[in-house]
């Protein structure tokens with residue numbers, strides 16, 4: 209504005225909601241998928257729609273530089289993120305991902321999906337997520353330890369047992385969480401087990417956490433199959449991703465009589481109409497470093513995975529896997545989203561048109577964070593539960609959430625994803641409205 213301009217005459221259309229850079233339409237990314245999902249639910253929010261802008265903007269974003277000595281004595285710099293999307297219902301909560309394709313947009317979307325997920329199963333948390341842009345396969349264990357520790361110190365500004373509690377995600381696990389817990393504890397001068405979840409059991413971790421996400425995928429998948437009149441015994445399952453989530457889901461479905469007909473990971477895709485024993489496939493993967501060449505299976509192309517004749521498809525790898533390029537080929541009657549954000553909204557519409565039911569990520573994979581919540585509670589009380597207690601509580605929470613959300617889907621005649629968003633967004637925005645805006 210020049211000195212001669214009258215401020216009262218200056219148009220200020222952007223005053224109410226200046227468009228942040230991450231909403232630039234040229235900057236398409238996973239966060240736009242989340243925004244689209246919020247758009248779709250807004251008509252169902254009634255008066256709470258007044259507050260909906262809250263959901264569109266992450267509460268807090270931290271981007272950190274992580275300088276680390278590599279084993280050869282050189283210094284490398286990595287970009288790390290921690291995003292706290294929302295804290296209206298409690299501290300931020302969500303995993304940390306190590307992957308070469310991690311971006312800020314991705315971490316923003318993942319943190320937003322945590323807000324929805326935690327509200328969907330009624331955990332007293334907001335949503336957060338973190339990540340480091342690196343390919344962990346390129347680094348030694350000691351390099352990964354130094355990277356993890358430096359990242360933890362950098363994000364130490366905003367995490368804490370009552371502020372934001374990280375957990376494992378893609379390419380991170382109990383050892384990563386042990387390093388994070390130790391680094392944070394050293395920095396604050398006391399052992400703070402509750403700062404992260406998904407820790408080793410010997411270090412304040414919870415029994416049942418390792419299988420919890422896959423178990424929740426099974427519980428919600430089995431509930432959906434029952435509602436759709438699909439028998440579990442002999443059901444043919446195709447799984448993309450054979451890591452923490454995919455392997456556990458495959459194993460538990462297999463233990464309940466289902467038949468695993470295809471598995472895809474980064475190394476390739478195996479298929480067998482007779483069925484694949486996931487335990488033997490895991491042993492083969494561990495022995496050879498790849499899922500392919502597993503005896504009794506044929507290798508098919510990555511694209512042909514989507515056309516496999518199956519009853520249930522479980523994407524359990526990364527985002528944006530089910531797109532307009534492959535949704536039309538899917539022959540499953542049911543998709544249970546183990547991964548976060550595997551289906552783009554346009555493909556979601558196509559699947560609905562084809563009569564394919566989708567149990568959305570924000571419900572299907574909530575088992576992991578549910579047992580993380582149990583771990584956090586156990587750490588606070590220093591009193592640990594048996595694995596049966598944990599699994600029974602997890603099953604009950606997942607089953608109850610599924611049934612009540614399915615009823616909302618039936619009531620409104622919407623997809624299960626929209627039903628989950630209706631309930632979760634209502635819970636988050638009710639909390640926001642009750643808390644008000646002013647400090």
Ligand SMILES: NC(=O)C1=CN([C@@H]2O[C@H](COP(=O)(O)OP(=O)(O)OC[C@H]3O[C@@H](n4cnc5c(N)ncnc54)[C@H](OP(=O)(O)O)[C@@H]3O)[C@@H](O)[C@H]2O)C=CC1
Pocket residue numbers: 376377378379380421448449450451452453454472473474475524525526527546547548573574576577
């Ligand atoms: N861990 C958890 O508790 C939770 C995880 N999730 C979500 O589940 C998904 C998987 O996470 P998680 O199992 O923990 O991760 P892992 O790192 O344990 O496993 C990821 C799996 O996906 C495979 N994969 C990666 N990229 C591709 C690709 N382009 N095509 C096919 N397969 C691929 C990997 O193959 P390879 O091993 O060959 O690299 C690996 O088998 C993510 O979306 C995550 O956010 C959701 C809730 C909780």
Ligand SMILES: O=C(O)CCC(=O)C(=O)O
Pocket residue numbers: 301302303304325373374375376377405406548573574576577578580
């Ligand atoms: O266990 C947790 O806190 C979060 C797990 C996670 O990152 C997820 O559900 O996507």
